[in-house]
Amino acid sequence: MILAFLSDFGLKDPYVGIVKAVMLGINPALQIVDISHQIAPQNVMEGSFVLGSAFREFPIGTTFLNVVDPGVGSQRIGLLAVTEHYTFLAPDNGLLSMVFRYSPKVTCFSIENSQYFRHPVSNTFHGRDIFAPVAAHLTRGVAPHSFGPSCRSPVRFQWPEPIVKDQYIEGEVIYIDGFGNLVLNVSADLLRHRRPIRKQFRINIKGMELSLLNTYSDVARGETAALIGSYGYLEVAVNQGSAAEVLAAGVGVPVVIR
């Protein structure tokens, strides 16, 4: 039984190990796979993007534990979301937005049944006290509705959508990966349906004009390229370097594709 785990806990503190310890104490047969624990602290949007990019690669039946939780201890509820193939746990703060976007059928429950919690429940570490034990009991076969009532309208935020015109597309940077590649909100599908010959695209960002290439090594070391990246979106990259540094570009920087 695979349990995939994403958080902003970082790897210095014992928080990740503690959450795993609590889960393994309840279900010793769990096989835990880390997605990331280096989501920028409390950055729900970044966590949502990383989770949304990863979850469909996991085997059917995987349970996903997700904790990026700036509102821990407040009134926000804990969410249990069941899709056709997977189950997700997360604070109800938008962290599952990308999951909802790619999952046609979702049933949500509000995690309220304290019988499955670790006690006493702290105000600062629901990953350990609520989400971990609930995830572990869930993987042992406890039915989702046992954890609480249905939840009709979980929080989901809107991703900035590209503006699509006849002559151009206006997009923006939505994520910067660990290599410094700039991921844009322009999907491979959007480009594919637009023109048969994708090499004709011209990408404008921060005064530079780039062609759409096939892979990083199509340009010389240190040169900037635009290509369809591993996330399935248009990316601006520097071959063997960081586009974020070279272009001094962050999330929200506008891009025009002609």
Next chain:
Amino acid sequence: MILAFLSDFGLKDPYVGIVKAVMLGINPALQIVDISHQIAPQNVMEGSFVLGSAFREFPIGTTFLNVVDPGVGSQRIGLLAVTEHYTFLAPDNGLLSMVFRYSPKVTCFSIENSQYFRHPVSNTFHGRDIFAPVAAHLTRGVAPHSFGPSCRSPVRFQWPEPIVKDQYIEGEVIYIDGFGNLVLNVSADLLRHRRPIRKQFRINIKGMELSLLNTYSDVARGETAALIGSYGYLEVAVNQGSAAEVLAAGVGVPVVIR
């Protein structure tokens, strides 16, 4: 069989993987859970605090391998400590101080029986050559006394204790977590027994006076708060920011609670 692993090896070098490889070569059934490998290099006190905060969350029967070892290759002995619920391996340099503090009954052995070592034993990597194979053999059922003679007085250092007066408590910062939260040597229990209404506490640090709140989001983004943190100690935190940076505060900074 769970083996929890803490070190200051970092994650760039293959040291963590090598130690795991040695253990799995002896006991392939081990389930290894990382506590942290980003303890500040050779910082035994930090390692002791992180271990002390994590170990009680693990299932009974867990074996803990701990390597923060500035004296590797010197005359310091290797320690095997058996408590009521757990077993610990560590250099005898104070790394188990917090474990001893929370474990009423401890039996210690000096790791000396080279029959269980990996040979040749280096002067620089006892994690691989001594602790890993001993841990793996231990989890396969070799009795603790097989590894060496009893050890009567393992090294333990004193944590700075808060000064508790009628009118105030003087504490200090003892740990900074990965979010930049300042953890103080003032436990939730100490405060709980002191006054029934904890909101009345006033916390003074670096010229700021803070109230004791329930959780991070009780203050606005960027504001400083004092609260009982996940470690079970009083913490000074900045909502969605780093208190260590905002207050320019490090380990040892004094705090007064009235």
Next chain:
Amino acid sequence: MILAFLSDFGLKDPYVGIVKAVMLGINPALQIVDISHQIAPQNVMEGSFVLGSAFREFPIGTTFLNVVDPGVGSQRIGLLAVTEHYTFLAPDNGLLSMVFRYSPKVTCFSIENSQYFRHPVSNTFHGRDIFAPVAAHLTRGVAPHSFGPSCRSPVRFQWPEPIVKDQYIEGEVIYIDGFGNLVLNVSADLLRHRRPIRKQFRINIKGMELSLLNTYSDVARGETAALIGSYGYLEVAVNQGSAAEVLAAGVGVPVVIR
């Protein structure tokens, strides 16, 4: 069945988790051990050194998945290398150079049989689309020759060899570990065969002259030492500090041993 995994993916992005998800979808019984995912981006030489230092510690039968791949999407082939004790997957770019150096008998195959790939195959993430599924099928018992034809001359680069004279050895820094220790291309074996009393060696680097010591704590805190490190090579280290910082030394800095 142990699968050891090395890459330059870093730990912020979900790439490591995605590769594991693909493998566990094909072979759920895999026990995955991380060697490192913090190889400097696209630094094949560093990856080769770290892998070369680690692989012989793993149990016989281990499969190694290695992805440091600046040429992803270009014409470079994917390599499957079978040695007496282990199996390796890597792009054919020199990443296995140190493995070849320590493995007398190697049989290589070019990974070409797309029946075992994840489709569609991207131009940017062969770790997920080619290496992961091939590794997983391999560990399920598919014969190496099933993945493609023999490959006669895989890429291997030459490591800078020390110049060995009667009166001195000229070496250089080939790797900097996570503690800032400077690893030299002068092996313990080379020194051992040279003089019976190794304490007589004098090591000159950046205007400093050092004696060869036994371990870090043979010098005071903050002092510089030369010693045989955990990699089995001569290292220059600062006790409880970073030699790379203190000496402002990087890869390629020359060293003379007399």
